Amino acid sequence: MLTKEQSRAEKIFQRFEARNSNPRSELTSYNNFTFAVAVLLSAQTTDKAVNKVTAELFKIADTPEKMLDLGIDRLKDYIKTLGLFNNKAKSIIAMSRILISEYNSEIPTSRNELEKLPGIGRKSANVITNRLFGKDFIAVDTHVLRLASRLDFSESQNPVDVENDLIKVVPKRFHKNASDWLVLHGRYICKAKNPNCKECFLNDLCRKRQDCIKSILSSNSFEV
Ligand code: SF4
Numbered sequence: 154m155l156t157k158e159q160s161r162a163e164k165i166f167q168r169f170e171a172r173n174s175n176p177r178s179e180l181t182s183y184n185n186f187t188f189a190v191a192v193l194l195s196a197q198t199t200d201k202a203v204n205k206v207t208a209e210l211f212k213i214a215d216t217p218e219k220m221l222d223l224g225i226d227r228l229k230d231y232i233k234t235l236g237l238f239n240n241k242a243k244s245i246i247a248m249s250r251i252l253i254s255e256y257n258s259e260i261p262t263s264r265n266e267l268e269k270l271p272g273i274g275r276k277s278a279n280v281i282t283n284r285l286f287g288k289d290f291i292a293v294d295t296h297v298l299r300l301a302s303r304l305d306f307s308e309s310q311n312p313v314d315v316e317n318d319l320i321k322v323v324p325k326r327f328h329k330n331a332s333d334w335l336v337l338h339g340r341y342i343c344k345a346k347n348p349n350c351k352e353c354f355l356n357d358l359c360r361k362r363q364d365c366i367k368s369i370l371s372s373n374s375f376e377v
Pocket of ligand 1: 303304342343344348349350351353354355356359360361362
């Protein structure tokens with residue numbers, strides 16, 4: 154038996170599913186290693202900016218061995234347009250060394266092992282295990298944090314608490330894609346500064362719709 158909140162979450166995620174049954178990360182990658190590197194590079198940076206640098210980088214460094222051959226200085230040169238590029242370069246080189254020495258150049262499959270790699274935090278570990286290994290962890294980035302609040306799934310601003318709140322309220326069958334749906338919705342519709350509530354397909358279920366409340370109330374009746 155679903156609670157009222159779970160049932161509202163179910164309706165919301167059914168709509169995400171109906172519009173896009175197979176949401177995908179917009180990061181470009183060619184294998185598990187390049188996906189992990191792209192996720193690491195995407196911290197505090199847009200996917201578009203990451204894809205721009207990896208289009209060239211991955212032509213010559215798509216394995217841990219090739220990344221070490223490239224070396225830190227040339228790697229920095231490839232990624233210097235991204236924020237935090239010095240630290241990201243150090244992490245990628247250190248991660249490549251560990252993958253070669255401890256994991257036979259493969260990306261480890263468990264979240265715990267991933268979180269121990271340089272530059273990979275919980276959010277990145279969730280994204281990687283979710284996408285590469287089919288785990289149904291919910292990664293919480295800035296979009297998911299904002300959406301969880303606007304859709305009233307969580308009152309916390311702490312990513313781990315928000316992740317746990319989402320796990321409790323979102324039906325399990327949606328966990329695998331939940332983060333991608335929320336990220337895409339946050340990127341294109343429920344933007345940080347100007348959420349497009351008028352066009353939003355969740356506006357009758359959202360308690361924090363920003364600019365359309367009067368027009369919706371005048372044309373519809375709904376319960377949220
Ligand atoms: S109705 Fe507005 S605030 Fe609510 S999810 Fe849609 S865009 Fe975001």
